[in-house]
Amino acid sequence: MRTRLQQHFLLSTLLAVACSPAVALAQTGWMACPVPATDKTNGVQRPGNLSPQAVYIEADTALFRSQGISTMSGNVHISQENNKLTADQASYEQPAGIVTASGGVNFSSNDMQVRSRELRYNLPQNTGEMQEAEYDLSQANGQGFSKRVVQESPDLTRLEDSTYTTCPVDKPDWSLNASTIYLDHRKERGSARNATLKIRNVPIGYLPYFSFPLTDARKSGFLWPVMSTNERSGLQLSLPYYWNLAPNYDLTLTPSLLTNRGLQLGTEFRYLTDKHRGEAAYVLLPNDSESDKDNRYYFNVKNDTRFDPKSSLQLKAEGVSDDQYFVDLGNSLEATSVVNLERRLEYRTSGQYWSFSTLLQDYQVLDGGIAPTPVYHNYWCATIRHKPTMA
Numbered sequence: 001m002r003t004r005l006q007q008h009f010l011l012s013t014l015l016a017v018a019c020s021p022a023v024a025l026a027q028t029g030w031m032a033c034p035v036p037a038t039d040k041t042n043g044v045q046r047p048g049n050l051s052p053q054a055v056y057i058e059a060d061t062a063l064f065r066s067q068g069i070s071t072m073s074g075n076v077h078i079s080q081e082n083n084k085l086t087a088d089q090a091s092y093e094q095p096a097g098i099v100t101a102s103g104g105v106n107f108s109s110n111d112m113q114v115r116s117r118e119l120r121y122n123l124p125q126n127t128g129e130m131q132e133a134e135y136d137l138s139q140a141n142g143q144g145f146s147k148r149v150v151q152e153s154p155d156l157t158r159l160e161d162s163t164y165t166t167c168p169v170d171k172p173d174w175s176l177n178a179s180t181i182y183l184d185h186r187k188e189r190g191s192a193r194n195a196t197l198k199i200r201n202v203p204i205g206y207l208p209y210f211s212f213p214l215t216d217a218r219k220s221g222f223l224w225p226v227m228s229t230n231e232r233s234g235l236q237l238s239l240p241y242y243w244n245l246a247p248n249y250d251l252t253l254t255p256s257l258l259t260n261r262g263l264q265l266g267t268e269f270r271y272l273t274d275k276h277r278g279e280a281a282y283v284l285l286p287n288d289s290e291s292d293k294d295n296r297y298y299f300n301v302k303n304d305t306r307f308d309p310k311s312s313l314q315l316k317a318e319g320v321s322d323d324q325y326f327v328d329l330g331n332s333l334e335a336t337s338v339v340n341l342e343r344r345l346e347y348r349t350s351g352q353y354w355s356f357s358t359l360l361q362d363y364q365v366l367d368g369g370i371a372p373t374p375v376y377h378n379y380w381c382a383t384i385r386h387k388p389t390m391a
Contacts (some may be wrong), residue, residue, distance in 0.1 A: 046079050055080045055123060057092060069093050076101065080123050082110045087119070097124040105130070111185045112137050112157065114149055126154040134169070135159070137183070137214065142166050142190075144175070155186040164192065174199050176210065188215045218244045223252075232290065232328050234260035248272045261288050261329075278303035278315075291328065297321045298329075311349040318342060323366040340365045 046056045060074025070092045078085040078092070078099055088103030101107075102118040109126075113136045121128030130149040137143065146162035158180065165175040178195035192210040196203050213219050219242075226238040238256040245251055254266035266283040278301070285296040303315040318341040320326065326338050343362040350356070 052081045055092070055097070059090070065094070067094055083121075083123060083126070084108045085119070085121075096122070098122050099128075110138065111183075116149070121151070127151050142214070143169050145169070146181075155184060157183040157185070159183070164190075172198075172201070175201070176207075178210075183214060185214065188213060188217060189219070190214050218242075218250065220244045228331055230331065232260065233258045236331070238266075258285075258329075261285060261290050275307065276303065276305050285329070288328075293322055295321060296325060296329070298325060310351070312347070314344070314346045314348075316342060316344045319364050320366070326366070338366060 050056055056079050057070075057072060057077065059072035059076040062070065062072040064070045071089075072091070073089045076085075076087045076090040078090060078101075085099065085101060085105070085107050087101035087105045090099060090101040092099055098120065099122075100118070100120045105114075105116045105119045107114045107116070107119055107121070107130065114130050114133045115135075116130035116133035118132075119128065119130045121130075128151050131147070133146050133149045135143060135146060135149060142164055144159075144163035144165055146159040148160040150158040150160070152158055159178075159182075160180055162181050163169075163175050163177050164181055165172040167173045167175070175198045176192055176195045177198065178192035180193045181190060181195075182192075183190045190212050192212075193208065195207045195210050197205045197207060197210075211221060213221075221242060223240040223242055226236075226240070228236045230236075236256055236258050238254050240252055240254040243251040243253070249269070249271040251270075252266075252268040254268075256264040256266065258264055262285065264283065264285045266281070268279065268281045270279040271277065280302075281298075281300045283298045287294055288296055298320045299318065301315065301317040303313075305313040305315075307313070320341065330338075341364040343364070345360045346357065348355070348357045
């Protein structure tokens, strides 16, 4: 009577010969059936000296055939390359390399992990489908439930009657319910069709088409819409669009509809070079329906320049078109309570025994509409310090 370990090794050896004869037969001492070293990964035991292309199977009981369908039951483990499967029952068809499994099915690959009721998968082609599945995406930290998961190719997954969220699935802050979701793992992009967006399980909108990234890599496209409301501006709807212009700079345009005031456009530009880094933001409301003021704007510029390790130039400039800008258009108590905005230009440098800094500073004072125009205060100073020499 062979032990279970000997049965497992004999079964894995026969499958290796059937799937990759040239590789399997090159292993030295394979006919002696030594106790193999194992690499335990995700609960699947696999001989450490086995070729990644070979299919490895172990189970409590198995009926193996070199041609046709082999059946396994009880703690079934099947692995090949980066594909790993565990199930209560499974079968393996030779020479097609097709696996079917049922009962506590857990399947993982490079791109996703799936827990399903049943599975049918073609290992050589990396295609197949899973029924009644709960899935997790390795690339996007996204998860959800799907009535049917279809691996159309190694790079393309289709989810039917599916949910998708990046939150915990038991209490998602937001989720998508879509008739079809496509996951393009090569392009690192997902798309949903006939989708309903839910916030805290409350439907808030229908999207005939929706595209989203599967990784943290920067990509051009629309960002999540923003909705807010206040007494002065009414309902505010914003739809930001992000442009990934280059690896070291980008641009975000944010058109907004303020139901009481009109259309507003916000821009944000960010950059990063060897010597310079910073950002510039500008928001313009050209025609304010609730005010006699036109071309109401806000700007904020920040820049940090490093000429060398000891010399730097910092710029900060912030301003508004009128002193009631934040009172009328601010979306928070903090914004409406701003009383001054700073413009600041500072240069610093130093040598071995000295340091020098100069500062040009200006404030726009917001007095809540008492004065007809904003008030400005200007300051300038320079400082030279000598470092004491060491005795």
